[in-house]
Amino acid sequence: MPEQVTLTVDGQQVTVPSGATLLDAITALGIETPTLCFDPSLTQPSACRVCVVELKGSRVLTPSCSRAAENGMEVLTDSPRVRRARKGVIELLQSSVDTSLAATIGKFAPRYDAQPDRYGGATVEQPPRDSDNWLYVRDYARCILCYKCVEACGSDVQHTFALTAAGRGFGAHIDTGFDVPLGESPCVYCGNCVAVCPTGALLGRTEFEMRRDGTWDESRQKEVVTICSYCGVGCELDLHVQDNQIVKVSSPRENSVTHGFLCVKGRFGYDYMRGGSKRRQKALAGRDEES
Numbered sequence: 001m002p003e004q005v006t007l008t009v010d011g012q013q014v015t016v017p018s019g020a021t022l023l024d025a026i027t028a029l030g031i032e033t034p035t036l037c038f039d040p041s042l043t044q045p046s047a048c049r050v051c052v053v054e055l056k057g058s059r060v061l062t063p064s065c066s067r068a069a070e071n072g073m074e075v076l077t078d079s080p081r082v083r084r085a086r087k088g089v090i091e092l093l094q095s096s097v098d099t100s101l102a103a104t105i106g107k108f109a110p111r112y113d114a115q116p117d118r119y120g121g122a123t124v125e126q127p128p129r130d131s132d133n134w135l136y137v138r139d140y141a142r143c144i145l146c147y148k149c150v151e152a153c154g155s156d157v158q159h160t161f162a163l164t165a166a167g168r169g170f171g172a173h174i175d176t177g178f179d180v181p182l183g184e185s186p187c188v189y190c191g192n193c194v195a196v197c198p199t200g201a202l203l204g205r206t207e208f209e210m211r212r213d214g215t216w217d218e219s220r221q222k223e224v225v226t227i228c229s230y231c232g233v234g235c236e237l238d239l240h241v242q243d244n245q246i247v248k249v250s251s252p253r254e255n256s257v258t259h260g261f262l263c264v265k266g267r268f269g270y271d272y273m274r275g276g277s278k279r280r281q282k283a284l285a286g287r288d289e290e291s
């Protein structure tokens, strides 16, 4: 097998290591390509099809995120056929779920002139599941079934297998197994599913509540880099701080130790700095009074 392969993308020649994908070659040329289900740390399900490209000699469009680059390939990333396909994918997603927090769709929908109204309203309507744990919220009305959370919870990262895909057709959904509440599932609340979700279907509770209350404002947030002090592994943390309060914790995807993944303590163990236990006790008491 050659160590490198040379191909042509939009008329430009590019050489990439053997085993690289078309997306790697396209990215090496600085050409922006929308992706939703792609994550370099996860198995590629090639589920969303928003990254498709035209490959000379191929009958169908091909997902660039998973197709291996080969010597002599001729790839088009912006042909009328590619633009039409990407527009269709975005329109179908926008017309079936709430994609307002999906950054990729927000960025690329105008580029491809997506008109989701052609397909009617959202077909997935369900209230957010916000009462089965205090750490994160599952709002599957935003879920595009990209399977990233399933991969992150499974053998790619966490090896907990709390999530799976279930159902068929319009009934397809992400499930905890017999749809049990999260607390009755094997979930260990690492939040790695939250970290990879591209649509905001999974959000840390603080972010979910602040967005719901209209107080989430990324323009007022700064990121403070630190090291997690809960154990000796020393994971790198990005503290997202708004008005002197930590509102979210992530880890850089490019970090060679964490690859962006954390445990429950690193990701969610900051609430005590916000007077967390009192806040939670008050909220719990209020909920009890209501019920």
Ligand code: SF4
Pocket (backbone or CB within 6 Å): 152, 153, 158, 160, 161, 162, 163, 186, 187, 188, 189, 190, 191, 192, 193, 194
């Ligand atoms: S929080 Fe962690 S263990 Fe729980 S479902 Fe998400 S990835 Fe799986």
Ligand code: SF4
Pocket (backbone or CB within 6 Å): 142, 143, 144, 145, 146, 147, 148, 149, 150, 174, 193, 196, 197, 198, 199, 200, 201, 202
């Ligand atoms: S919850 Fe998020 S990560 Fe999981 S399948 Fe839906 S959109 Fe993808």
Ligand code: FES
Pocket (backbone or CB within 6 Å): 034, 035, 036, 037, 038, 045, 046, 047, 048, 049, 050, 051, 052, 063, 064, 065, 066
């Ligand atoms: S990003 Fe390639 S198929 Fe989803």
